Amino acid sequence: MLQKSTEWLAGKGSDTPRLDAEVLIGHALGLERIGLYTEAERPLTDDELVACRALIGRRGEMEPVAHITGRRPFGRLDLEVTPDVLVPRPDTEVVVDVVVELAPEGARIADWGTGSGAIALSVADLRPDVTVTGLERSPEALAVALRNLHANPGLEDRVRMVQSDGMAAVAGEEFDLVVGNPPYLVSADLDRYPALRHEPQQALVAGPVGTEDHARVAAEAAAALAPGGWLVLEVGEGQADPVAGILAVAGFGEVSMRADLAGIPRAIWGRSAQAEAPDSPAS
Structure with a gap:
């Protein structure tokens, strides 16, 4: 068989x-x-x-294996996955690594578009000193994130999941780090990779360029970050340089990037205007 x-x-x-x-x-x-x-x-x-x-x-x-089994390992966690959320991918663990290294002691972290909660929960799992707010527009995806949170009761006192279009629901709150894996595909990518049609399109496709949502996250993060706070984003292949430009326009300095295991730049980050803050980790 x-x-x-x-x-x-x-x-x-x-x-x-x-x-x-x-x-x-x-x-x-x-x-x-x-x-x-x-x-x-x-x-x-x-x-x-x-x-x-x-x-x-x-x-x-070509239905994703994770949708068939309803589970997906990510970092040290085993997460519930449904067709309402993106399947967490190993590439995103690079983003988690950067967040874990950058976040100052006791950091307040926001996860823009948390989906299944993979990034938010993994960061909280690896950094027991931080608090994380997962932000998700889709009520169906938020329900998955909440179930994953409740399945990890040791994290419930430090992670909250909030229904929010971008950072609207936490307007006025201040964070030390914002992380996001926003949509970064264009419609043509769905023709190249038919398996992606099984996943929520609103979490995959950004627009005709592919970096539209990165610009939105950068603008919202710039308004929400404490002085010296960090923005960490996942990017698609070929997007690191354009997104670096987006961060610069939004006022972020010390922009750096890190590649995934395939050698593709996958995580990019920058720091808001600040007084004193920890050094950036090595790329």
Whole structure:
């Protein structure tokens, strides 16, 4: 079953057919991935075969594995994921790393467009001294973020999830760091990557340029940050330099960037006008 599913998914265009098959068959059978090999000789029941084929078939339509299983590991957390939120991606862990390094002791952090809560919860998990406000416009996505928060009760006293269009609901509050993974695709990207059509379009597509929402976040963050506060953004391939320009126009200095594991600049950050603040981490 595993080998045939792997070959079939490869023919359907999966970039990770073996991993997909392992995760989905394991999910259908209630087994960890290692269990697929320790029980490899056990024949499957008819019901088990039907369950496995159903999940593999959904993946063959390029539905994200995380939507099929309803779960996605991110950092040290295991998050609920539904079609109402973007699937958290390993690239975003670079952004989390930068936030964890930059945030001063006891920082007040805002996560612009929190989605599943991946960034907000991971930062709070790794930095027990900070407080984080997740901001999300979509009520459906906010519900997912709240469930993920409640599934991690050790974080509930330091993380709040707020329905907000941008930073409107926290106008007048001051933050030491704002982080965001705003939409950064253009419509044509959906034709290049059909699998993205399974995810919420409002969280993916920014506009004809792709950096429209970065400009909005920069403007809102500039008004909300304490002196010397940081803005950290995720960017798409080829967007680091344009977004660096956006940060400069919005009044941010000391702009730096860091690449993901593929060598693509993925996190970019800058500091608001300030008196004294910690040094920037190495790019």
